[in-house]
Amino acid sequence: MLFNSIGFAIFFPVVAVIFFLLPQRWRVHWLLAASCFFYMAFIPAYILILLVTILIDYFAGIYLERVEDPQKKKALLWLSILSTCTVLFIFKYFGFFTGSFVGLAGLAGWHLSRPALSIILPIGLSFHTFQSLSYVVEVYRGNQKAEHNFIVYATYVMFFPQLVAGPIERPQNLLHQFREWHAFHYDDITSGLKRMAWGFFKKLVVADRLALYVNDVYSAPRNFNGLQLTLATFFFAYQIYCDFSGYTDIALGTAQVLGFRLMENFETPYYSLSVSEFWRRWHISLSTWFRDYLYIPLGGNRVSKQRHIANLLFTFCLSGLWHGANWTYVFWGFLNGLYLVIGWLTKDWRTRLWEGIGLHEGTIARKTIMLCTTFLLICTAWIVFRARSMSDAAYVFTHLTTGWDFHKIATEQFLLRQLPVAIAAIIALEIGQLWNRVVSVPSFVGNFPTPARWALYAGFVMTVVMFGVYKQMQFIYFQF
Amino acid sequence: MSSEESINQVLSARGLKASAAQPRVMLEEENNGRVLVAREGEGREGILEQWPAIGHMACFFGVLILVSFAFNGIITSGFRRVKTSEFGALNDALGGKVNAQIVITGSSRAAAHYDPRVIEALTGHSAFNLGRNGSQTDMQVAFLKAYLAHNRRPEIVIHNLDSFTFVTTREVYDPVQYTPYLYDRNLYDALRKINPNTWKDRYVPLYGYVVEDMRLTWITGLKGFAGWSPPEDHFLGFNPRSAKWSQEFQNFKAANPNGVRFDIEPAGIEVMKDLISVCRQNGIQLIFVYSPEYSEMQSLTKNRADIFNLFHELAAPAGIPVWDYSDWKYSDNQAFFQNSQHLNATGAEVFSEDVANRLKTYSAARFKAAQDEHLPVATTIDLRN
Numbered sequence: 113m114l115f116n117s118i119g120f121a122i123f124f125p126v127v128a129v130i131f132f133l134l135p136q137r138w139r140v141h142w143l144l145a146a147s148c149f150f151y152m153a154f155i156p157a158y159i160l161i162l163l164v165t166i167l168i169d170y171f172a173g174i175y176l177e178r179v180e181d182p183q184k185k186k187a188l189l190w191l192s193i194l195s196t197c198t199v200l201f202i203f204k205y206f207g208f209f210t211g212s213f214v215g216l217a218g219l220a221g222w223h224l225s226r227p228a229l230s231i232i233l234p235i236g237l238s239f240h241t242f243q244s245l246s247y248v249v250e251v252y253r254g255n256q257k258a259e260h261n262f263i264v265y266a267t268y269v270m271f272f273p274q275l276v277a278g279p280i281e282r283p284q285n286l287l288h289q290f291r292e293w294h295a296f297h298y299d300d301i302t303s304g305l306k307r308m309a310w311g312f313f314k315k316l317v318v319a320d321r322l323a324l325y326v327n328d329v330y331s332a333p334r335n336f337n338g339l340q341l342t343l344a345t346f347f348f349a350y351q352i353y354c355d356f357s358g359y360t361d362i363a364l365g366t367a368q369v370l371g372f373r374l375m376e377n378f379e380t381p382y383y384s385l386s387v388s389e390f391w392r393r394w395h396i397s398l399s400t401w402f403r404d405y406l407y408i409p410l411g412g413n414r415v416s417k418q419r420h421i422a423n424l425l426f427t428f429c430l431s432g433l434w435h436g437a438n439w440t441y442v443f444w445g446f447l448n449g450l451y452l453v454i455g456w457l458t459k460d461w462r463t464r465l466w467e468g469i470g471l472h473e474g475t476i477a478r479k480t481i482m483l484c485t486t487f488l489l490i491c492t493a494w495i496v497f498r499a500r501s502m503s504d505a506a507y508v509f510t511h512l513t514t515g516w517d518f519h520k521i522a523t524e525q526f527l528l529r530q531l532p533v534a535i536a537a538i539i540a541l542e543i544g545q546l547w548n549r550v551v552s553v554p555s556f557v558g559n560f561p562t563p564a565r566w567a568l569y570a571g572f573v574m575t576v577v578m579f580g581v582y583k584q585m586q587f588i589y590f591q592f
Numbered sequence: 593m594s595s596e597e598s599i600n601q602v603l604s605a606r607g608l609k610a611s612a613a614q615p616r617v618m619l620e621e622e623n624n625g626r627v628l629v630a631r632e633g634e635g636r637e638g639i640l641e642q643w644p645a646i647g648h649m650a651c652f653f654g655v656l657i658l659v660s661f662a663f664n665g666i667i668t669s670g671f672r673r674v675k676t677s678e679f680g681a682l683n684d685a686l687g688g689k690v691n692a693q694i695v696i697t698g699s700s701r702a703a704a705h706y707d708p709r710v711i712e713a714l715t716g717h718s719a720f721n722l723g724r725n726g727s728q729t730d731m732q733v734a735f736l737k738a739y740l741a742h743n744r745r746p747e748i749v750i751h752n753l754d755s756f757t758f759v760t761t762r763e764v765y766d767p768v769q770y771t772p773y774l775y776d777r778n779l780y781d782a783l784r785k786i787n788p789n790t791w792k793d794r795y796v797p798l799y800g801y802v803v804e805d806m807r808l809t810w811i812t813g814l815k816g817f818a819g820w821s822p823p824e825d826h827f828l829g830f831n832p833r834s835a836k837w838s839q840e841f842q843n844f845k846a847a848n849p850n851g852v853r854f855d856i857e858p859a860g861i862e863v864m865k866d867l868i869s870v871c872r873q874n875g876i877q878l879i880f881v882y883s884p885e886y887s888e889m890q891s892l893t894k895n896r897a898d899i900f901n902l903f904h905e906l907a908a909p910a911g912i913p914v915w916d917y918s919d920w921k922y923s924d925n926q927a928f929f930q931n932s933q934h935l936n937a938t939g940a941e942v943f944s945e946d947v948a949n950r951l952k953t954y955s956a957a958r959f960k961a962a963q964d965e966h967l968p969v970a971t972t973i974d975l976r977n
């Protein structure tokens with residue numbers, strides 16, 4: 113079920129009202145039932161795949177707690193990880209790896225045919241797989257007690273607000289909340305609803321409007337001029353941010369209405385002054401997952417220079433592969449890793465350069481240049497991420513500055529009259545974010561007298577309703 | 593320390609809030625960092641104590657729903673006030689303001705090919721073009737029925753044929769164009785047959801305007817409410833195309849080097865029979881016209897002969913003439929076309945003259961035949977003047 117669907121508009125209030133009416137002991141059962149229903153609205157049969165992952169890690173957690181011998185414990189951990197990852201591999205990467213193998217064999221002169229097996233990727237598979245893995249590792253490390261109540265554990269993996277696109281929660285943050293009392297709390301509910309409204313604004317008004325342009329251009333980049341390619345790339349940067357952070361806002365708001373707290377996933381990442389800072393503020397739950405469960409176990413930065421570089425590049429390539437079974441994603445990950453490596457290697461040199469030209473740390477000019485440079489680098493990487501193939505990406509790269517025609521901006525789906533709406537939406541987003549950095553906007557508006565407050569809220573909701581785009585726009589990150 | 597204070601501490605330590613209105617909470621177990629709080633009936637008490645807050649929220653959402661209905665009404669009313677463009681043409685047609693003697697029905701090809709002003713000038717009789725962009729025969733017939741429900745019956749209906757005449761609508765093109773007119777039973781029923789969810793467009797406020805349309809067309813309705821109409825691009829329903837020959841056909845050829853086949857659906861045949869029946873019941877002379885199509889495209893339509901045979905099979909028993917302009921004098925001249933299916937404005941002007949002259953001759957012959965056979969001449973329109 114999509115958050116931006118009529119189904120969800122009926123589903124969520126029903127779930128919330130019944131949740132608060134139920135006695136505590138039935139609430140988690142209700143949440144699990146609701147989560148199953150939510151997931152089965154996509155492709156019902158795929159809940160069985162989720163069940164396999166849940167069962168593997170549920171029993172793995174219990175046995176990991178019981179086993180004393182470190183060798184056996186480690187073996188059990190790896191068995192659990194491999195089993196969970198096998199499910200992910202079959203459904204997400206089988207086609208990619210066999211296709212790559214066939215391609216490679218072709219280069220060597222062996223003409224193999226691709227397997228006819230075609231599997232539809234279960235929605236959000238990478239998210240709940242990683243959340244499940246996180247639980248097993250934390251139990252192995254002794255940071256989390258194994259969950260013996262199957263219903264509670266299954267709800268932890270399947271909790272509908274974050275089931276299909278995160279945040280990828282750690283058991284320490286979420287698991288205990290299913291055992292806690294969640295009172296009907298008016299402030300929590302209204303705060304959650306406000307957060308959801310902001311998320312819907314990002315998704316429907318900004319992301320999906322920009323998607324009309326981006327989809328047109330990136331589906332056949334050779335039909336568009338440099339201005340259109342540049343505009344589409346700029347729009348995509350906002351589209352993917354608003355799509356994903358909008359989803360996160362809706363997820364966090366939904367959970368908050370029910371009294372749950374999920375981790376923050378974004379901290380205005382485009383205000384970052386370096387790529388490494390960007391990755392600390394973008395998809396935080398995934399970045400920290402890779403940091404905690406891959407990068408640091410590999411040795412992190414406490415190893416030789418070469419090994420550190422290798423660790424960074426490997427982690428980012430894998431992060432790219434996590435996003436999708438395509439070489440464009442792997443290259444996107446590699447590019448980001450490369451940014452970090454170059455940034456790290458040139459740090460001292462750049463500092464001397466800044467000082468040399470008189471732009472000391474903290475000056476507005478230096479910050480502005482750093483912010484713009486970071487944004488440009490990220491946008492460049494987004495080209496690879498969004499392009500359908502490496503050749504499309506190469507075409508976009510090489511034609512960004514050619515053939516600009518200011519009379520030819522519109523596309524088939526994106527008429528010229530939509531451009532002011534799209535630009536206004538981006539400006540409204542930035543004003544909202546900047547304002548929220550200075551003062552909490554919901555608290556600020558909350559102090560207004562009721563008629564003014566209601567008028568503002570109603571105006572905002574109507575803006576989202578009227579300027580939103582609703583046509584079958586799935587959240588980008590659902591596919592991962 | 594009371595149990596309530598202790599749970600509040602536990603909750604606040606986890607970053608959670610416990611409200612003053614929160615019901616009594618008993619901490620039953622605290623073990624391994626897990627807090628188990630469970631007592632039968634607590635949830636029910638919690639929500640029941642919050643009725644004023646729930647009422648407050650219900651009021652707010654009630655206001656939102658009212659605002660949505662009001663907005664929906666304003667936009668619908670605005671669209672119906674528009675005097676120009678496709679909405680202006682539809683407002684005239686469904687508002688009973690047309691009452692033309694000659695009506696042209698069909699798809700975008702009809703809309704772009706027949707200039708009623710030329711036909712009026714040459715025949716001296718009022719004409720109106722009901723052709724709709726993106727419509728298939730099922731919707732074209734629905735439009736004719738809607739037109740007949742609000743206007744005096746025409747003497748002649750020219751139905752423009754296409755290669756895809758026997759293909760029924762799978763997805764409604766540009767559904768927002770219909771939203772202001774869903775009160776019309778003929779349109780509504782036809783749309784529901786194609787998309788059962790059309791009821792949402794009619795009854796859920798704003799759904800038809802914002803969910804079904806991504807291009808902010810509702811702004812036109814809002815402007816219409818304020819008395820503003822968009823620039824005119826429809827002349828008595830005729831929608832000329834100013835664009836010159838585009839690359840569309842080359843792209844099409846590249847994508848379909850072996851040509852294409854258009855389905856002949858039984859449902860599509862039934863729709864054509866319905867059209868014939870509607871005209872017969874209303875005493876309207878129906879004429880089938882296959883308006884010009886770029887010559888190279890004709891050879892790419894693999895089952896063109898089958899489609900034309902069916903046109904004649906349907907037309908002959910009902911005495912409907914079929915005027916085929918496949919071999920029109922400019923069919924191979926790109927200067928008269930925008931793409932393989934659509935004439936440009938220049939082509940439309942020339943073609944409209946040809947049709948009007950033929951119509952005049954045809955009617956004269958019909959009129960004379962009727963007189964010779966002492967048939968009531970009222971069944972034919974006299975276009976001789």
